[in-house]
Amino acid sequence: MKTFTNTNPNSLDQAVSLVQQARTNGQTASLVGGGSDLLALVKDFIVKPDVLVNLKTIKGLDQVVPEAGGVHIGGLITLDALGSHPVIRSQYTVLAEAAETVATPQIRNVGTLGGNVCQRPWCWYFRNGFPCLKNGGSMCYSVGGENQFHAIFGGGPSYIVHPSDTATALVALGAKFRVVGPSGERVVPGADFFVLPRQDSTRENILAPGELLSAVQLAPAPPGRRSTYNKVLDREAWTHAVVSAAVVLDMDREICRSASVVLGGVAPIPWRVPDAERLLAGQRITPALASKVGEAAVAGAQPLTKNAYKVPMTKALVRRTVLALATRA
Amino acid sequence: MSRPSKLTPLKTIGHPTARIDAVERVTGKATYTGDVHLPGMLYARVLRSPHAHARIRQIDASKALALAGVKFVLTHENCSVVWGAGSISGGRQYVDDIKKITRHKRYLFNNPVRFFGEPVAAVAATNRHLAEEAVRLINVDYEVLPFVLDQEAALRPESVKIWPEGNLSPTAKNEMEPEVYRRGNVEEGFRTADFVFEDRYTTTYVHNAQMEPRLCVAGWEGDKLTLYTPTQGTSNCRHDMARDLGIPDEKVRVICKYMGGGFGNKNQNQDADLIAAVLAKETGAPVKLELSRKEDFIGVHGRWPTTQYYKVGVSRDGVLQALQLRGYSGMGPYRKNTGGIGGIELYQCPNVESVTYPVYTNRAVSGNYRAPEFPQGFFGIESMMDDVAYKMKMDPVEFVLKNMTRKSDDEVPYTNYTLEECIRRGAEAFEWKKRWHPPGADPGPIKRGVGMAFMALRSPTGQSSAVIRLDSNGRYTVFVGVTDIGAGAKTTMALIAAEALGVPLSNIEIVWGDTDRCPYSVGESGSRTTDMTGYAVIEAAHDLKRQIAAKGLPKGDNVLIASASPNPTSEGKVRKAFGAHFVEVEVDTELGRVRVLKYLAVQDSGRILNPLTATSQVKGGATQGIGMALHEDLLYDRQTGQPLTTGYYGTRIMTHLDAPEIEVIFIESDDGYGPFGAKCIGEAGIVHAVAAVGNAVFNAIGRRMKDLPITRDKILGALV
Amino acid sequence: MSKRKHDISRRQFLEGSGAVLVAATAGPKLSAQLSSSIQPETGGATREVPSTAIRLVVNGTEHRLEVEDRWTLAEVLRDHLGLTGTKIGCNRGECGACTVLLDGKPVYSCSNLAVWADGREVRTVEGLAHGDQLDPLQRAFVEHDGPQCGFCTSGQLMSARGLLTRNPHPTAREVRAAMTGNICRCSNYNRYVEAVLAASSTRDAKTSDRGAGRSTAPGRRGAKASARAGGA
Ligand SMILES: Cc1cc2nc3c(=O)[nH]c(=O)nc-3n(C[C@H](O)[C@H](O)[C@H](O)COP(=O)(O)OP(=O)(O)OC[C@H]3O[C@@H](n4cnc5c(N)ncnc54)[C@H](O)[C@@H]3O)c2cc1C
Ligand code: SF4
C-alpha cells in the first residue's frame, strides 16, 4: 500500500479542518468510516490519499436519537447496529432491512451508514482501474463493453448504478442528509444529495472535498406505515443489488394514502418512481394495481446492450414487493 | 450419508475417522507457506502486463531502484530462464522431454507479453509495501498489439497470430493438428440414423479460486535451493525447478506442509517459484513472493473455456448411432494442459468422432482445475443427450440407461462396473419418477425441475513410493511424498499403513511434504494419491512385515526400514469410478434466480477408506460444480482484453447461504486393484454436477441453457 | 544508473546451468544481457513512513507496538505478533479467511488498519483454546471434518464463535447467515454448519469467552514485536 498518515479527529470540526489542512499542504485526504470500501481502493491505488481522517474516533456520531418526533441517525453508526436498532426495525423497517442485506456480518460490524451511502461505484471498470470518467479519464467503457450490471435509467455519460442499499431505503423514507463542511452545516433532501453523472460524472453526491455526511434525519413515521426492502442479488449474499426496491406505504386500513417507491441497482442514484407512487396513492392495492405499478416502474427504461433483463426483473420485483407489503398483516 | 456395504469390513479402514492433523488445523498451528518467515527475508512483487498483447519497447527501472530498500529488479532483459511447465506441446504436463522440445517456450518474462497479467518485471525489496510501490515505479514502454479472446475466433485467418505458426497449439509431436479420436464411421452412422440432432454449447474460464493464493519462499544455502511453496506435487515441483534452473534435482529441496487448497492450481512449479528463486540468488537473501488474489486469478491458471459442437444420430428406439464433437478450447497464449474435452467416452456408440482444437488466445492461461477436461465436456454432452432424450420423448434416465458406456470405448472391459447400479439406486432414493415432469410443466412463476447426470472417471494405477521405519518403541514412521491439499492424504496414508500393518492408527506417524525427507510421490492431482501412493504404502508394509518375520522386532537403537516403489497396472482393463447426481432446482422465472433444493450424489469410488473425508470430497466437488453451473466466469472486456471479474466477489463464488445440503450415497465395490479396492474420489464430485444442474433448469423452465454460467440475465433472456 | 560488477556466485550459478544458457540464446535478449544488472546503487532515497504507537489486547495479552499507519490488522497479527493462524485469502473483504473478533464482533482483519484497532481487544484462533482444552467449536470442527484444506477454518471458527457467544442455540439458517461472510472454496459448507450446530448443543457452547483478560502464550515473534515494528 502507499504510505499515508492516519489521523484521529475528536470532533467534526477537527475532521473538517484536517481535510482542509491536508489540501492546503497539497495533499489528498480521504474520510474513513469503517474503511471496508475505502481500504480496497487504496490498496489498488485507485484512491491515493496522503492523509486518512478516521471519523470513528469522533464520539457520539453512532447514535440513533429521537428528534422532532422522528430520529436523527449519526453517520458513524454501524450497519449492524442500524439493522438491529429497535426503533429503526419497527418504524423504519425498510432501512433496517436494507442495512441487513449489505455484504456480510463482518462488513456490517465495521461499515458505517455514512460510508455505505458514500461508497464509490462498484462498476467493474472503475474498480479495475480503467481510466474512465470516474477515474479521471474521458470515456465510459461500459457503454461499448460489459454493462450487465449497469444503469437502465438516468445513465450518461457514466452508467454506474448507485451501489448503496441504505441510500435507496433512505430516499424512500424521505430522509434528509446533514452535511458538515468548512462553511458549516447544511441539511439536504435526498433528491438533492445524490448527483447524476450528467451533472457531475466524477462524484455520486453533492459532497465537496472537505464535506462529510454527519447524520441523516427521518421524519416521524405516521401510523399505518409499512415499509420493506427487497434486493435481487447475483448469489445469495455478499454482492450488491442487481436490482432492489425500497417501498414505503402509508396505509389507511385497506387504502394506500401515499407511497414511496425507490429503486436500487438501476440508476446512478437511488431512483424514485413518481408515476408508480401516484398510481398507488388513494387506492386499494390489488394484484392488478400492483402489476400496473410494476409496469410504471420501468416505463422509459433505456437498457444498454447487455442489461435489458433488468427491465422485466424490476417490473416483477416492484409488483411483488408492493403486493406483499400491502397484504402483510 | 448412508453406506450399505457388501465388502468384508476392515479394522481401521472404512470407519469415519477424524483427520490426524485436524487439531493443528483448528488451532491455527498448521504452518502454511505464508507462515514461513526466514531471517533477512526480502519480499517480492511482480509487475504485470496491463495489455492483452504488447511488445515491450523499453523498461526503465531506475526510479524503482532508487528507492532505499529495493534490492533487485528482474526483467526479460536480465533473466532468460525458461519455465518448462509453463508451455508444453500437447499440454502433456508430466512428460519431461516435451517440456524441453516445445516450440512455444515460456520465459519467466516474455517479450511480447501475450495476456493481461503476464509478468513483466519482479522486484525484491525489504518489505512488501515497498516492493509494491517499487513495481509501480517501473516505466514500461509498450507497443500495443491486436489481441483475440475467443477460442473459435482465434482460428479465423483475420485474427492476430499470437505465435508465428498461428493460434492452433501444437500436439505432443509438435504438429499443428487438432486432437482427433475416431471409432467406426460417423458419416455412415448419421446416414443410417433415424434422427440427427445438432447443437452448440459453451463453457467459461472458471478459476480454481483455492483459498490460499499462490506464494512461495525461496532461499539458497550455497548452491542448494530450498523452496517453500504450496505445490500439489513436491517431487514434480522439485524436478521442474531443477530442470528450469539447470541444476541437479538433489540441489533443490521443496517443502510443503499445509496448503490452502489448489484443485489443480498448484501442480508442479509455478513461475512465481522460479522468480523467487532467481531473486533470492541475485540478492543473496531468502525471498518471499506473494500473489494477490487478482494476480492468482489471472497469473496462474483456471479451467479452459470451451465451445462444443455436437451432432448426434439416434435410431427410432432411442439408441445412439453416431456421435460427433468438434470442440475448441481456449488455452491462453501458453499451453499448460491438453485442452481436452471429455464426455464422448460416457456413451456406447458404434460411430464416434471427436476433433478438438486447443487454441491460443490472449486470455489468462488455462490449466488444471479439478478434473481438468471433464466438467465442461460433461456439461456439453450430457446437456445434449438430455435434450435428445427430450426430443425423442424419452425419460432422460431411461435414455441414459440405454446408451451409457458399458466397456471402455465399447471395447475394453472395466475392472468392475457399477454405473447402472449408481443410476438405479440414485433414481430410487431421489424418487426420480415422482419428481420428474415434462419440461416447463410446472405452472410457476417459481418453477421446479429435476435433472440428472452421470459419470465414469479414470482411476489409474501407477508408480509411487513409500518408506516405513519401525523403531524399538513400536512407532511406525511412514515417509510419503504427499502434500495435504485438503483431501486428507496424510490421514489416508496413515489409515492404509495401520490397516496393512495391523497396528492401531495412533502408532503411525507420517512424514510428508519435504523432498529431502520423503520419497517420490505422484502428487495430489488427477485423483491419484490414494491409489498410487496408498498402494506403495501397502507394499512397503508388506516388506516390513516380511522383515519382522525374518528378523524379529527391532530392539534398542535398532530400526527396521522397509520401502516400496511399485508400479501396478490394471492388467489391460480400464479402471474407472462411477457415479450419478440427481438434483432438484427451483427457478424464479420472473427474477431469474436458481436455487438448488435437493441434491443427491451416488458414488462408487471402490472401497471408501475414510467415509468422513470421502463424503466431504463429494460434497465439496458437487458444490463447486453448482457454482460453475450458476455463477462463475472470468469476464473480459472486449475493447481492451482486460479481465473484469477476478476474485470471490467478481466471480460470485458460492457462500454458506448458496450451498445446499449435498446428500451422498456410496456404493462400495472392490475390483481387486488399488489400495483395498479404493478408487479416485477427489475429482469425482464435480465432473457431472454442472450438467445435472443444467438439466434440472431445463426441466424446470423448458428452455435449454447452452452457455455457462446460467445467470439471471440468461434465464430471463431465454424466457422473453 | 551505474553497473555493479556481478558477484561470483551468481556467475557460477548461471554458467553451471545449461538450460539457462541455452534458453538465453533462444531468448528475447541474448545472454550478454545477463550481466547488465539492474541493481541499486548504495543508499537511495529514504522516505518517512508514517507510523503510530498503538496498544492492542490480543487474546488477553496486551501489546504495545509501533506500527506503520498502512499496516492492516491482519498483517500486524501475522507478521509482527507471530499469530499466523489468521489467514489472508483476498486482502479485500471478499473471502473471510482473516476474520478475527474485534471487541467480540467478527471483522475482516485485512480490511481494518491496525491503527484503527488501537486500544481494542482482538481475539484470534490462537485464543480459542485454553491450553490443551479446545473450544467446543474446535472440537466439533475436528469431529465433523470441518477443515478440508483448513485455510478458511480460522475465519469460520471466529465467525462461529461470534455467533454462539451472542446466540448459543442458533438454527441452521442462522448459522449460515452468520457465517456467510466466510467463503470455503473446498466447499465444506455442510460440514461447518453441522459442526456449529453440534457445538451449540454442548453445555459450554457460549462460555469460551473466559479467555479475555487472561494471558495466553505470546506468538512466536511476539517478544520482538516492538523492535521489529518500525523497520520491517
Ligand atoms: C465484497 C463486498 C461486498 C459489498 N456488498 C455491499 C452491498 O451488498 N451493499 C452495499 O450497500 N455495500 C456493499 N459493500 C460496500 C461497503 O463495504 C459497505 O457499503 C460499507 O457499508 C461501507 O461503509 P464503510 O464505513 O466501511 O465505508 P468506508 O470505506 O469508510 O467509506 C466509503 C467511502 O465513503 C467515504 N465516507 C465514509 N464515511 C463518510 C462520511 N461520513 N461522509 C462522507 N464520506 C464518507 C469514504 O471516504 C469512502 O470514499 C460491499 C463491500 C465489499 C468489499
Ligand atoms: S459506468 Fe462509470 S465507472 Fe463504469 S466505466 Fe463508465 S464511467 Fe467508469
Ligand code: FES
Ligand atoms: S483476507 Fe480478509 S476477507 Fe479475505
Ligand code: FES
Ligand atoms: S477448508 Fe479449504 S477453503 Fe475451507
